[in-house]
Amino acid sequence: MGIYxxxxxxxxxxxxxxxxxxxxxxxxxxxxxxxxxxSPLIKPYTAIELEGRDLYIREGCNNCHTQTVRPLRTEVLxxxxxxxxxxxxxxRPFLWGSRRxxxxxxxxxxxxxDSWHYRHMQSPQGMxxxxxxxxxxxxxxxxxxxxxxxxxxxxxGYGYSAAEVERQIADYKAKVxxxxxxxxxxxxxxxxxxxxxxxxxxxxMIAYLQKLGQDVKNLEATK
Amino acid sequence: xxETGYEYRVVRGFAFSALFWLVIGLxxxxxxxxxxxxxxxxxTPWLSFGRLRVxxxxxxxxxxxxxxxxxxxxxILQRLxxxxxxxxxxxxxxxxxxxxxxxxxxxSLFMGMNTTREYAELEWPLDVGxxxxxxxxxxxxxxxxxxxxxxxxxxxxxYIIAMTVTIAVLYIVNNLAVPVTLxxxxxxxxxxxxxxxxxxxxxxxxGFIFTVPVLAMFYYFLPxxxxxxxxxxxxxxxxxxALIFAYLWTGAHHLMLTPxxxxxxxxxxxxxxxxxxxxxxxxxxxxxxxxxxxxxMRSNYLVKFFILGITFYGLQTLQGPLxxxxxLNAFFHYTDWVVGHVHMGTMGWVAMVISASFYYMIPRITxxxxxxxxxxxMHFWLILGGQLTWTITMWIGGIQQGAMWKATNPDGSLMxxxxxxxxxxxxxxKLRFAAGLVYFVGxxxxxxxxxxxxxxxxxxx
Numbered sequence: 001m002g003i004y005x006x007x008x009x010x011x012x013x014x015x016x017x018x019x020x021x022x023x024x025x026x027x028x029x030x031x032x033x034x035x036x037x038x039s040p041l042i043k044p045y046t047a048i049e050l051e052g053r054d055l056y057i058r059e060g061c062n063n064c065h066t067q068t069v070r071p072l073r074t075e076v077l078x079x080x081x082x083x084x085x086x087x088x089x090x091x092r093p094f095l096w097g098s099r100r101x102x103x104x105x106x107x108x109x110x111x112x113x114d115s116w117h118y119r120h121m122q123s124p125q126g127m128x129x130x131x132x133x134x135x136x137x138x139x140x141x142x143x144x145x146x147x148x149x150x151x152x153x154x155x156x157g158y159g160y161s162a163a164e165v166e167r168q169i170a171d172y173k174a175k176v177x178x179x180x181x182x183x184x185x186x187x188x189x190x191x192x193x194x195x196x197x198x199x200x201x202x203x204x205m206i207a208y209l210q211k212l213g214q215d216v217k218n219l220e221a222t223k
Numbered sequence: 224x225x226e227t228g229y230e231y232r233v234v235r236g237f238a239f240s241a242l243f244w245l246v247i248g249l250x251x252x253x254x255x256x257x258x259x260x261x262x263x264x265x266x267t268p269w270l271s272f273g274r275l276r277v278x279x280x281x282x283x284x285x286x287x288x289x290x291x292x293x294x295x296x297x298x299i300l301q302r303l304x305x306x307x308x309x310x311x312x313x314x315x316x317x318x319x320x321x322x323x324x325x326x327x328x329x330x331s332l333f334m335g336m337n338t339t340r341e342y343a344e345l346e347w348p349l350d351v352g353x354x355x356x357x358x359x360x361x362x363x364x365x366x367x368x369x370x371x372x373x374x375x376x377x378x379x380x381x382y383i384i385a386m387t388v389t390i391a392v393l394y395i396v397n398n399l400a401v402p403v404t405l406x407x408x409x410x411x412x413x414x415x416x417x418x419x420x421x422x423x424x425x426x427x428x429x430g431f432i433f434t435v436p437v438l439a440m441f442y443y444f445l446p447x448x449x450x451x452x453x454x455x456x457x458x459x460x461x462x463x464x465a466l467i468f469a470y471l472w473t474g475a476h477h478l479m480l481t482p483x484x485x486x487x488x489x490x491x492x493x494x495x496x497x498x499x500x501x502x503x504x505x506x507x508x509x510x511x512x513x514x515x516x517x518x519x520m521r522s523n524y525l526v527k528f529f530i531l532g533i534t535f536y537g538l539q540t541l542q543g544p545l546x547x548x549x550x551l552n553a554f555f556h557y558t559d560w561v562v563g564h565v566h567m568g569t570m571g572w573v574a575m576v577i578s579a580s581f582y583y584m585i586p587r588i589t590x591x592x593x594x595x596x597x598x599x600x601m602h603f604w605l606i607l608g609g610q611l612t613w614t615i616t617m618w619i620g621g622i623q624q625g626a627m628w629k630a631t632n633p634d635g636s637l638m639x640x641x642x643x644x645x646x647x648x649x650x651x652x653k654l655r656f657a658a659g660l661v662y663f664v665g666x667x668x669x670x671x672x673x674x675x676x677x678x679x680x681x682x683x684x
Contacts, residue, residue, distance in 0.1 A: 005374050005375050007365060007376065007384060008365070010381065010384055011365070011387070014384060014467060017467055018388070018471050021470070021473075024472070025423065025472050025490055026420055026423045029416065030412070030416050030419075034484065035416055036415045036416050054407070058335035059268075059335060060272075060274050060276065060277055060335075061273055063277065066557060068481045068482065070553065074629045074630075074631060077635075077637055078628070083482050085482035087482075088418075089414050090413065092410045092412065092414075092417060093340060093410040093421070094415070094417040094421070095339060096418055096481055097557075098341060098557070099562065101259070102641075102645070103641040125262065130646045131262070131642060131645070132259055132262050132645060133262065134262055134265035134271040134273070135262070148404060151403055152403050155409055
């Protein structure tokens with residue numbers, strides 16, 4: 001057997017052998033639009049939602065929460081409409097996860113008011129005594145860093161202009177700092193006084209969570 | 224140190240690096256195991272579960288796993304080619320850079336620089352570092368193979384070559400990203416494609432770090448430790464090619480019932496079932512090697528590690544494909560069952576084989592007798608008992624959780640809310656933590672035994 005005495009030939013042959021499955025199941029699907037369909041009804045994340053998503057990534061929330069509802073009866077009962085491929089067209093990276101230490105979050109948007117999230121992130125155990133979720137109150141003590149928002153949006157090709165990004169940030173700031181914000185009382189409780197008129201990391205995280213699963217309703221409405 | 228000028232300093236350096244990262248990784252593992260039933264240990268952002276879990280997986284996968292692979296493969300490479308390493312200085316630089324990179328990796332993950340790609344969480348500057356390290360390693364692998372004194376390449380060398388080539392392809396393709404800053408990048412792929420690329424990587428990085436090079440160790444050290452030749456050369460040829468061919472098709476069994484196109488999922492199921500054959504090819508080859516010499520299970524402490532190790536590999540490679548079947552996957556996926564599955568492979572197969580390989584190798588490269596066979600036996604029983612209790616606890620917990628998620632009342636409504644399914648697992652998490660402690664003590668004995676072995680003066684031996 002000649003190849004067992006020719007290391008370079010052996011290496012090339014091994015490479016070819018491992019590339020067959022790789023090409024068929026990974027490379028070819030990359031160039032098939034049907035793998036990741038795009039729908040005009042699913043909107044890209046706004047700058048604030050994207051910053052929140054990056055915090056979700058930084059904190060490794062995906063280690064305990066999935067973002068994909070499977071088409072199973074009890075799963076749809078528990079979480080809502082099962083996940084559709086179009087929903088993930090703007091997800092770089094994807095955050096489907098692999099373990100549910102906590103519940104799936106793909107349909108969390110709009111399920112609870114912002115105030116629920118402020119309170120829950122501040123102290124999960126305050127809300128559910130036996131929960132094992134780590135507290136994230138310190139997110140409200142960090143001002144939100146938006147220095148790279150414009151660059152991020154442009155790298156991801158979401159199509160918002162620099163002016164639109166700045167307006168999204170200003171609008172969201174105006175919303176959560178307004179006197180008539182429906183979750184003002186809870187936000188003020190968890191946010192240190194000096195940051196109450198600024199955007200915090202917790203604000204962005206909640207904006208992201210509230211976006212999850214919102215657009216799929218439009219998608220379903222057309223079917 | 225050696226009569227033929229073999230480079231053993233780097234082997235020893237990587238072996239003790241592996242032990243160092245093993246202890247660190249297990250301490251982090253115990254910490255997060257505690258957090259699972261008592262969140263009080265989430266003391267600071269750096270110690271919160273979401274960040275620490277990644278330090279645990281990377282510390283053990285990259286730190287312990289890779290260092291163990293580098294140590295044993297640099298040794299095997301020189302012995303099987305009967306040639307010293309082609310570039311010994313490069314290998315030493317590889318050793319120092321490797322440890323610096325793992326330390327930086329741990330630090331960056333503590334700080335939350337995390338791409339979320341499982342087992343590829345490092346941000347792009349560290350990815351570049353990993354690629355450089357891999358090239359440094361590959362130069363020595365192929366350099367040494369080209370100037371070898373032994374014409375035929377033995378089985379272990381095939382596995383080392385396949386790993387070297389495949390890891391390069393996997394790591395580069397999966398980590399392609401567009402940098403935003405030095406500390407932040409976005410994946411090149413979106414949504415379903417990103418998931419497909421990541422789990423093609425995620426499944427195969429386990430295959431080509433925790434299977435292929437560990438098989439290289441098994442095929443080399445088992446005959447060495449027992450004085451018995453591998454049962455069938457032909458079986459090892461078939462197993463090798465079938466394994467590396469089929470592995471790459473199966474990543475999508477991690478994405479069952481997700482929005483990934485169904486045909487990719489189905490192809491992955493088919494190849495997963497096929498993979499049982501080449502996996503068991505190696506298991507059978509291992510068992511039959513001992514044919515007629517099973518008394519060595521009692522008389523030779525190393526054989527216990529290898530045979531139990533390959534047994535866990537066999538169980539792992541049966542359990543894995545079954546979990547990939549749609550019906551079973553719908554029940555088990557996302558539960559602790561899968562956590563148990565992974566840990567049978569890592570705590571059972573990988574750790575057992577690396578332990579025995581080190582016990583064989585370290586005395587030979589230092590010229591000292593092993594400090595204590597009695598301690599090695601104690602190490603064996605502690606990690607065996609610890610691992611079995613750990614994994615069986617998680618399987619039972621996983622079944623319970625899966626059942627609670629699916630349970631419905633007669634009127635069709637859900638029987639349990641999600642929190643019920645979490646809190647009902649706390650007793651299992653406590654038992655898992657205790658089992659982890661037992662395992663950890665076993666590992667500490669392992670480390671102590673090897674430290675005492677190298678500290679002995681050769682004159683005393």
